[in-house]
Amino acid sequence: xxxxxxxxxxxxxxxxxxxxxxxxxxxxxxxxxxxxxxxxxxxxxxxxxxxxxxxxxxxxxxxxxxxxxxxxxxxxxxxxxxxxxxxxxxxxxxxxxxxxxxxxxxxxxxxxxxxxxxxxxxxxxxxxxxxxxxxxxxxxxxxxxxxxxxxxxxxxxxxxxxxxxxxxxxxxxxxxxxxxxxxxxxxxxxxxx
Ligand code: ADP
Numbered sequence: 300x301x302x303x304x305x306x307x308x309x310x311x312x313x314x315x316x317x318x319x320x321x322x323x324x325x326x327x328x329x330x331x332x333x334x335x336x337x338x339x340x341x342x343x344x345x346x347x348x349x350x351x352x353x354x355x356x357x358x359x360x361x362x363x364x365x366x367x368x369x370x371x372x373x374x375x376x377x378x379x380x381x382x383x384x385x386x387x388x389x390x391x392x393x394x395x396x397x398x399x400x401x402x403x404x405x406x407x408x409x410x411x412x413x414x415x416x417x418x419x420x421x422x423x424x425x426x427x428x429x430x431x432x433x434x435x436x437x438x439x440x441x442x443x444x445x446x447x448x449x450x451x452x453x454x455x456x457x458x459x460x461x462x463x464x465x466x467x468x469x470x471x472x473x474x475x476x477x478x479x480x481x482x483x484x485x486x487x488x489x490x491x492x
Pocket of ligand 1: 308309310331332333335352353354356357358359360361364384385386387388392435444
């Protein structure tokens with residue numbers, strides 16, 4: 300199994316690049332943002348609870364997200380590997396993920412961190428909001444999401460750096476250029492399927 304974390308602030312292109320990576324490397328995509336939005340859409344108890352945080356630009360509590368990830372991994376036991384998108388977002392989530400994977404005799408192999416300048420992030424998110432229909436893509440909520448990223452999520456990069464798994468990738472380029480940079484890193488571990 301090859302397990303990849305795609306790491307980066309909101310608006311850094313994780314969703315778009317995950318789709319590219321999935322189509323070439325045939326990994327199973329796990330996006331906590333998509334999973335949560337699906338729960339919200341279906342008005343499940345988890346979704347109703349999560350929406351309160353998401354609409355304010357705050358992170359959903361760790362135990363909620365970790366439980367969701369665990370069942371998703373179990374459902375795809377024979378996958379070639381996983382790409383985690385938008386997860387882990389706190390150090391507690393990173394530690395929980397390591398434990399879950401260890402229990403399944405596997406591990407995170409590589410963490411690719413997309414680096415994008417802050418003004419670009421804000422512009423991308425606000426213009427996405429004009430078409431995405433996402434209630435959390437307004438200027439006010441976007442600024443809160445970026446704050447939340449700096450205080451809780453950015454330290455996760457250090458966690459992986461200390462474990463020797465982190466590679467920075469410049470995400471200011473075009474989608475295709477950025478994908479090439481990501482592929483160069485992935486190809487060291489796994490060839491296209
Ligand atoms: P983006 O990366 O563009 O901000 P996501 O779609 O990944 O958006 O996440 C949207 C929202 O869902 C987050 O602002 C947060 O409220 C919630 N969320 C997603 N993933 C997590 C996670 N791993 N832990 C806690 N909350 C999460």
